[in-house]
Amino acid sequence: MDTASNDKPKIRPSSRWDKLRRRLGWVTLLALFALAIASSLFLRYGSLPAGAAMQSTQILDDEGHAIASIQGGVNRQIVKLSDISPWLVKATLAVEDRRFYEHSGVDLRGLARAAWVDMRHMSKQQGASTLTQQLARNLYLSQERTWTRKLKEAWYAARLEQTYSKEEILELYLNQIYYGHGAYGAEAASRLYYGKHAKDLTIAESALLAGIPKGPRYYSPHLHPSDARARQRKVLQAMRETGQLTQWQASIAARKPLNVRPLPEEEDRTAPYFADYVKKIAIDQLGMDERLMNEGGLTIRTTLNARMQKMAEAAVKKGLQGGNAELQTALIAIDPRNGYIKAMVGGRSYRRNQFNRVFAHTRQPGSSFKPIMYASALEQHAVTPATRYRSEPTLFYFDHDRQIYRPSNYNNRYFNEEIGLRQAIASSDNIYAVNTIMQVGPEAVIAMARKLGITASLKAVPSLALGTFPVSPFEMASAFSVFANEGRKSDPIAITSIQDSNGKVLYEAHVREEQVLSPALSYVTTKLLESVFDRGGTAHRVANMLKRPVAGKTGTTDSDAWFVGYTPELTTAVWIGYDRGRSITSSEAHRAAPIFAQFTESALEGKPPRIFPMPEGVVSVYIDPATNLLASPDCPNPVLETFLSGTEPTEMSARLDSSSGEHKDSGGKSRSLWSKLRKWWGV
Template sequence: MKIFKWVLGVGVTLAILGSIAVVGLYFYWEDDLPSVAELKEVRLQTPMQVYSSDGEMIAQFGEIRRIPLQLEEIPQPLINAFLATEDQRFYDHFGIDPIGVARAFALLISTGEIQGGGSTITQQLARNFYLSFEQTWTRKIKEAFISLRMEKELTKDEILELYLNKITFGHRAHGVGAAAQVYYGKDVQDLTLAQMAMIAGLPKAPSTMNPISNPERARERRATVLGRMLAENFISENQYRDALAEPIETRLHGAEVTMSAPYLAEMVRADMVARYGEDAAYNSGFKVYTTVNAKQQRAAQRAVQLNLHGYDERHGYRGAEQILWQPDEEAWEFDAIREFLRSQEAIGLTVPAVVLSVAEKSAQVLTASGEPRELPWSGLAWARAYMHADRQGPAPQAATDILAPGQLVRIRATEQGLRLAQVPEPSGAIISLRPQDGSIAAAVGGYSFAVSQYNRAIQAKRQAGSNIKPFIYSAALENGFTLATLVNDAPINQWNPGSGIAWRPRNSPDVYEGPIRVRQGLAKSKNVVSVRLMRAMGIDTTVEYLTRFGFAIDELPRNESLSLGSASMTPLEVARGYAVFANGGYLVNPYFIERIVDNNDEVVYSARPAVACVLCEEERDVVQAPQVISEQNAYLITEAMNSAVWGGGSWQHRTGWNGTAWRIQRSKPIVDLAGRNIVGKTGTTNDVKDTWFSGFVSGLVTTAWVGFDNLERALGSTTMNENLDSSEQPISGTEAGAKTALPMWIDYMETALEDATIEPFQVPPGLVMARIDLATGKLSRKNDYTTRFEYFLPGTAPTEYADSKSSSKDIFSDDDSIF
């Protein structure tokens, strides 16, 4: 009896001391424990998602992939799988399971070490949110305290919902919603019982038991989960056997991206990191809605890729990427070929393929995912050999001239069938914005983001070439010239005593027409006319004027080469400058984020752009963009660029002429949508290293650029391929803005205009209209093909008639002793 009393006393004493110790520890750690508010408002780390303006997902960023779900959105069999495996007494205990604790204590006595296991779902949740995974008494006690507090402040369903959204499943998937997407590409509601069991088994060892990293261990773990579900009567014997027999079929799936726009996505990512920092940007569940229109973005991507393929094909085929077996060697087995092809990347529109056999006018190829397919002659006939940028080999006469068995090549799908392909060597970019507020409608910075993350649309500063001329001509109109002024289109030969050489700017093509009107000079892109205009104004005046369009003054060369486009600009900078003409003279700031929504669907940022409008001052909530040129000047330059598209003169009377953008006339979709309310300007630099086209309707400005990333490489020239007709190879000769960049622009605008505002360009108040003689630019009394109506700024219209005998100087020329 004495021994019993002694043992009882010791037990009570230890219990009291233990209780005092536990209470002491609680108060000691109380400040470190999460508050009630934290427990009720736990912030789930969720990735940033980027959307188009019309709600299509463009990208998802973040180390943690999570798709938060409410408990009622999770299928009951999936919930049962977790309860059966992780905590079958979850709804009965108070956060700590005494049976589990006893089992863990027994392991401690037998091994002398703290072992894993015995933790309830509540304890696992506490550990995942607030603690580490180290096996120490301190962590275990803190875990118990947090669990008890959770059970007191949260309902069982709230705890289970947090757990199912928080737990990690490997491959950066957190929560059952993300796990279903990552492993099976499905919503949780669409999972099979076997797939649910697989997911429920992952928390034990997500990195080593997942079906991608270790399919066999994953199969064993799935069997354990299914066995537990059977034992708990959550499934029948038949369901158990069927699920157990289901094969392990899984692969990594990405986010539910419905529209690929990687260059734009990277622009958003960089902006969000700058705003909020990396951790908050990636893990706060922001939804970023861009200004980009999904249809226009897709059209821009397609236009860049297809036109770069067009350039690449007309310059010739560069040959196989690799040779797997020689003609005298045994061919590989299909399985070996497919396994090899799985290691080769699809790039852009191209997928890798291996040539199996070659006939006279066709070839048989194999890709990683399919059966052998035929590559017809229509997809091969283009592939004459590439020699260099200006030379191609003879047109092939048979498929054997191009391909041989064992070659690793690339193919792409077209409306006409499979086509031999190669990753294009040059780069291209399209940037499209709405001129009223600067919102970006589409942005493509290259052929493939996988090949190069360099965003040429906003980062590549390239010589603008003749794309700069509208700004030069705008300055000329501001400094006394008119669209009717005659300027001498004649060669310039200026000796430079310092360098000992002569500067001889040339037209392209090298054709001179003598005195021509300013309108024609811009529409036909006459280089020497641009030089003479700038010479008349002076370099400083011109440079200062060009800064009105947003160009940095220290990036504008202070010499006459500026008139020919020697300044380097990004496509975005060029498009912003052209927007000034499109919107009536206002400088807008391009932007691409329309609004940012947080994890609670609250708008935390909404763009408030400066708007180009005459009546802005009457609207309190609208910020007015600065007006940098007059509405009248903007309209006159727009008129001149309209002539670049539609030309002038009379074809009936053999006086008709085309501007450099005449190919737009051939686009029925553009003409049907915009009529004659479309304008633009080509651009080509010396040696054809950069090609441009910029053009607009009233509601959309777009700049297209094509060139090599290597600044030393020229785009070259081509001859016609005798295998192809003009519809199959519409471009030949020297590459240029009109041949290389303009077709890309046309392809994009044919679709983009469907969602663009298109209004006639309205004649602004203050302009004077007068009928002029086309040959002299003077007033005319005639009403025939030798005349036209022209617009003038007040006080600048001609006062003399063409039949006047006045000898006043009417042609702006130069001192012939110098020029």
């Protein structure tokens, strides 16, 4: 067999594809070489861009008028590096860039580590910025988290390192960086927080300041002192690890008390609490960068109505006149139709205290919480406006009869007879309220509160009916807005849009509405809450101040006074009390309702009164107030009462004729009580 052909070596012929690959390889090498030369030339001879000019951010009301200006760069004093404490320089390098003197603008090891983490998690969150990169970002770039921005940042940082010495870069950085509360640079921050020059800062003071730029809001010694102290200890630890401090020096500095100066008083401005809230929402919820907020020239359009805000501040001022100077207040007004916040007063004086009590989750709402409980009971048909309970001292057993609850009425006043739901709401009877929650169950009440938007911690116990668990004025106003808006819940909105300095829309709000209650249930609840202003009601003193249909509820505890009420177009919650929870007097407790009444009427001045529209699923019948049954023709004082369809009474009331001692039925025919008893027993 001829095998010669099998013994010849196999030779793979050269292909055009091999030649093409070789050529592409050379082209790639040449391109990379050209790119390297171009990059080197640009870094050596290319000029840096001009630093971004800082612009103030404007906060506008619902008509486009400025109500606040967030000024960027107004508090800055440029100083030389020699006029900054060496301790602040060392603290800053220890916590921000330990290899500052070793790299050329970019820490390649840190950058590689950050890039690896970003690629693994497909994110752009891992930081590896050197101090020079931070300076480049502050001078030339935005705060957006993109790989493109990071590349530009590294490029500019390298160019800065070629243009300036390390000491010059440090000087630029320490004069540029933001330290919170409008202070830019070490000198302005030192004067703001300590009232001294930056060159005089101690180790402890320097460590605190060096920790702030990481998060000026979160590490502010004014807003979050404990977090600021923790951050200071971390900086001191970094200084010890880098050999800048001994263990003894770090321990002494960590224990040393800091005399941080109070923030300077600001000029009076429109809605300062609201402006702070807007800034917080923009940063914490909408993700706006704080530096962009302070110096990016944004335009923030809000829901606030400047005229209503002025009316709110006037009502609060008048309502607190003649009282204790430490007595505090909060007012929040919301348009229930869309959730727009129209007015906000967070305290008696913004100058003296910037804490916004509208969002305080430490105050018990008292009886102002009862409408939420009654709405739950009405929805479950556990009670109706015809349900009667006896108003007298009562013991309630719960938790399978293992616990006893003994509620009492305000000033121990009881009717000592059976009363109906309307009378119980008007007089704020606690015994009726606890009887109701025992019928419907506290779990159902909590479920109702959640539907209305209340997120505060609530426990399933009988005292829940009396508002013993803290809820903020903000949440109370939001919850009552559902009743005002025919059962529709709209999330509260403060910001309608945000635009950058070029007019580009960065954020736009959209009203989110959800039907959480039936219109019929909301209407019946509202009609019952109107009785608070009737004669004998807890708010009857302010009834003559109101010229339009209004519903609401008072609430009083030992340390808190509330009024939460609404019209079809405005819901308002008012709180009165002391910051430290000290007891309020009877006269102080009566200040909340007048503030509500004055604000509501003045805010809606010029607008015609609007009634609450009656929806389907509701019936109104005349009842006998003595029995809460259908009123008979001879009933002397019939009352028109509103019910959910199917829950109205069907039995006619029979009244005892006081002159004859006889019982009269609905047809007007009389029979003696003895005759009725004989017939009943079949005698």
